[in-house]
Amino acid sequence: MTNSIEAVGEKLAEILTSYLKNNWADSPSSNKTITAATNMVTELQLDSFQVMEFMLEVEDHYDIAIDLDSLSNIHTITDLAAVVIDHQD
Amino acid sequence: MNQLSPTPANTNLPVKIAPYTNLVDALEYAAQGDTGFNFYDGRGHLSVVLPYSELRDEARIIARRLLSLGCERGARVGIIAETEPMFHRFFFACQYAGLIPVALPAGIQLGAHGAYVSQVRRMLKSCGASIVVAPDTHANFMAEAVEGLDLLMAGKQSDFDALPEADVEFVPLGADDPAYLQYTSGSTSFPRGVEVTQKTVLNNLMEIARYGLKLNSEDRFVSWLPFYHDMGLVGFILVPLIGQLSVDYLGSRTFAMRPRLWLKILSDNGGTISSAPTFGYALCAKRLRPSDVETYDLSHWRAACVGAERINPEPLQEFAEILEPCGFDQNAFVACYGMAECVLATSFAPLGEGLSVDVVDRKIMADTGEARPSSGDAISTSAYVDCGKLLPGFEFCVLDDNGVELANRHCGHIYLKGPSVMRGYFHDEKSTSEVLSEDGWLNTGDIGYRIDNHLVITSRSKDVIIIKGRNIWPYDLEVLAQQTGGVKLGGVAAFSVSLDGNEEQAVLVVETKEKDADKRVHIIEDISRSIHAHFGINVRIDLTPRGTLPRTSSGKLSRSQSKQDYLARKTLSKVEKSAAQVGDKLPA
Numbered sequence: 258m259t260n261s262i263e264a265v266g267e268k269l270a271e272i273l274t275s276y277l278k279n280n281w282a283d284s285p286s287s288n289k290t291i292t293a294a295t296n297m298v299t300e301l302q303l304d305s306f307q308v309m310e311f312m313l314e315v316e317d318h319y320d321i322a323i324d325l326d327s328l329s330n331i332h333t334i335t336d337l338a339a340v341v342i343d344h345q346d
Numbered sequence: 347m348n349q350l351s352p353t354p355a356n357t358n359l360p361v362k363i364a365p366y367t368n369l370v371d372a373l374e375y376a377a378q379g380d381t382g383f384n385f386y387d388g389r390g391h392l393s394v395v396l397p398y399s400e401l402r403d404e405a406r407i408i409a410r411r412l413l414s415l416g417c418e419r420g421a422r423v424g425i426i427a428e429t430e431p432m433f434h435r436f437f438f439a440c441q442y443a444g445l446i447p448v449a450l451p452a453g454i455q456l457g458a459h460g461a462y463v464s465q466v467r468r469m470l471k472s473c474g475a476s477i478v479v480a481p482d483t484h485a486n487f488m489a490e491a492v493e494g495l496d497l498l499m500a501g502k503q504s505d506f507d508a509l510p511e512a513d514v515e516f517v518p519l520g521a522d523d524p525a526y527l528q529y530t531s532g533s534t535s536f537p538r539g540v541e542v543t544q545k546t547v548l549n550n551l552m553e554i555a556r557y558g559l560k561l562n563s564e565d566r567f568v569s570w571l572p573f574y575h576d577m578g579l580v581g582f583i584l585v586p587l588i589g590q591l592s593v594d595y596l597g598s599r600t601f602a603m604r605p606r607l608w609l610k611i612l613s614d615n616g617g618t619i620s621s622a623p624t625f626g627y628a629l630c631a632k633r634l635r636p637s638d639v640e641t642y643d644l645s646h647w648r649a650a651c652v653g654a655e656r657i658n659p660e661p662l663q664e665f666a667e668i669l670e671p672c673g674f675d676q677n678a679f680v681a682c683y684g685m686a687e688c689v690l691a692t693s694f695a696p697l698g699e700g701l702s703v704d705v706v707d708r709k710i711m712a713d714t715g716e717a718r719p720s721s722g723d724a725i726s727t728s729a730y731v732d733c734g735k736l737l738p739g740f741e742f743c744v745l746d747d748n749g750v751e752l753a754n755r756h757c758g759h760i761y762l763k764g765p766s767v768m769r770g771y772f773h774d775e776k777s778t779s780e781v782l783s784e785d786g787w788l789n790t791g792d793i794g795y796r797i798d799n800h801l802v803i804t805s806r807s808k809d810v811i812i813i814k815g816r817n818i819w820p821y822d823l824e825v826l827a828q829q830t831g832g833v834k835l836g837g838v839a840a841f842s843v844s845l846d847g848n849e850e851q852a853v854l855v856v857e858t859k860e861k862d863a864d865k866r867v868h869i870i871e872d873i874s875r876s877i878h879a880h881f882g883i884n885v886r887i888d889l890t891p892r893g894t895l896p897r898t899s900s901g902k903l904s905r906s907q908s909k910q911d912y913l914a915r916k917t918l919s920k921v922e923k924s925a926a927q928v929g930d931k932l933p934a
Contacts, residue, residue: 298456298457305456309603325484325487329456330459
């Protein structure tokens with residue numbers, strides 16, 4: 258059950274947390290608790306460059322390529338988890 | 347399997363910058379050489395090589411296919427402008443076929459599906475497109491954007507491959523016909539398409555190539571700028587074309603993910619000319635690793651152009667310092683000034699001299715608009731980057747609010763005239779007459795001053811804050827705020843509002859990570875105190891989380907959007923307050 262949506266969501270929250278801590282320690286988002294329900298657009302207010310860098314980490318971690326259609330519909334970590342699972346199949 | 351190699355430097359074709367009647371002529375000439383366009387993929391590997399000769403052949407085939415659709419001469423063709431060879435093929439197919447290409451945005455943000463689709467749709471309606479083509483990655487967005495529009499065809503590149511080739515003589519666009527429409531950045535709700543004629547674009551290209559960049563056959567361009575911006579389209583497709591030179595492209599999204607690839611390609615291929623807004627240089631510097639500096643050779647990079655908004659010298663100096671060991675010369679920085687209404691460029695700082703900063707007395711500037719040189723400290727002065735001499739075809743003047751011409755070193759509205767100035771916005775007489783006079787003077791909307799024949803830009807005119815008859819430059823307030831603790835460079839936007847019909851009030855929206863209520867009060871007090879001390883005005887200060895100030899698609903801080911957001915927040919909090927008051931009165 259490693260690729261249940263909950264498990265992937267947890268892993269993604271972890272990747273995003275460490276991405277923000279490592280790269281944007283001075284941003285308010287870096288101290289936030291990120292969960293599967295976190296909305297990356299409205300809550301974390303990531304800018305477009307942060308989004309692309311984070312996506313790169315996700316793509317590298319899961320060895321997938323996230324298409325623009327999917328990207329444009331992702332709001333929360335759970336949305337992203339669903340995309341990751343979809344792309345792994 | 348043969349490994350791809352990029353197109354070479356120009357070794358066999360005499361450089362011919364002019365004269366040409368249209369872009370087709372320019373492509374036909376460049377196609378006699380070996381140079382062309384090289385596309386690098388998301389990992390920085392060369393994926394497509396498109397010499398000018400192949401581009402000519404492919405554009406001709408696509409032109410015949412487009413003509414088989416029976417569209418009228420001058421019909422608009424929307425091209426979703428991803429960094430792919432498809433854009434070049436369709437752009438030049440339009441040139442052969444007598445159709446007008448329109449570059450449409452390709453950048454898509456997280457969760458922004460609906461916003462992107464409506465932006466593209468607004469532009470398609472604005473230009474009255476007959477044909478739309480999208481890369482495979484954008485096909486679904488395009489399908490939504492064109493729903494219900496009256497088009498001859500909308501599809502992916504491969505859909506157009508299925509069309510028959512019309513057996514017709516080409517009648518390419520003439521000197522006075524449009525070459526393309528350029529939508530200006532920032533105008534998302536009311537798109538305005540600059541109508542650029544063949545004669546106009548060729549004139550600006552000639553001036554950039556001959557006087558701005560002084561192109562020679564050794565030059566090589568490298569770019570990650572999107573083709574739907576004037577800098578990407580004109581600066582890195584058409585300028586290289588006019589000089590028969592090779593270009594290496596990295597996608598804009600790839601740059602965002604892996605900014606170091608920009609420098610790697612410049613280093614590997616010996617790139618000599620590349621441009622970016624200040625934030626591009628800053629992002630790259632932030633991501634560099636010490637090992638990169640050991641391996642790169644940036645000694646060929648002779649023109650590192652910086653344009654868009656006010657140029658902030660600090661991050662550029664930092665970039666230059668980090669990369670100095672790999673041969674980057676800080677004198678390679680070239681400050682440029684321009685706008686889509688003048689095709690691309692209107693002035694260039696002298697090549698090989700780096701950034702020239704004019705330091706002026708801040709108080710005199712605010713009180714009288716005079717840019718008087720000063721050797722005072724950072725607090726009492728303002729620093730502006732000299733954008734150099736205008737290209738020879740332009741005339742300019744600096745006027746006060748009453749249209750009276752100002753002397754040297756006096757700030758006013760910058761007007762430009764010359765053969766590269768647009769004819770107008772496409773099918774939009776109202777917007778055109780707002781900025782373009784009958785005798786051809788363009789109100790740039792920018793504020794600045796002249797030092798003899800050099801131009802210094804201080805601000806966008808709509809941004810100027812006028813309090814009790816004094817002009818206050820938002821940038822100056824922003825700089826003061828940045829000098830107090832806890833405020834980052836670029837993390838503040840200043841503008842004025844007039845609330846409840848009262849006089850103008852200066853507002854600063856300041857990004858901060860501070861959560862502690864007492865410390866937040868301190869930040870506000872420090873900034874207010876500093877601004878009061880320097881300008882004698884009271885400001886309202888609104889703290890906002892880091893990363894929330896709005897930026898345009900080209901990364902510029904948008905003061906006007908910051909203002910709108912601020913007003914929306916104020917209205918919202920008023921509504922919430924009155925709702926709370928109503929709630930208080932309700933029985934529990």
